[in-house]
Amino acid sequence: MASPKRFIAGAVCPRCAEMDKIMMFTDDNDKQVRECVACGFTDAMSDEPDVQAAELETRVNKRKNEDDHTVQQVVFFKSGQDE
Numbered sequence: 001m002a003s004p005k006r007f008i009a010g011a012v013c014p015r016c017a018e019m020d021k022i023m024m025f026t027d028d029n030d031k032q033v034r035e036c037v038a039c040g041f042t043d044a045m046s047d048e049p050d051v052q053a054a055e056l057e058t059r060v061n062k063r064k065n066e067d068d069h070t071v072q073q074v075v076f077f078k079s080g081q082d083e
């Protein structure tokens, strides 16, 4: 059964720190697997695949501190310039 690979918007690779290079798909053992197309990093997650995948996609910015920090910096910088 083919499982489509989906990119996770805003996800940052834990190995190479590239953004938007992480794909998620389900492997033959029904495990959710993250794969980085930039460096080849893979990470299998076995627990409750559906819930974990959903949480990863919605909370990725909060879970990844560097990513959240970067976004906040940009917003702060822009509003500071406007006012």
Ligand SMILES: [Zn+2]
Pocket (backbone or CB within 6 Å): 013, 014, 015, 016, 017, 018, 021, 036, 037, 038, 039, 040, 041
């Ligand atoms: Zn990577």
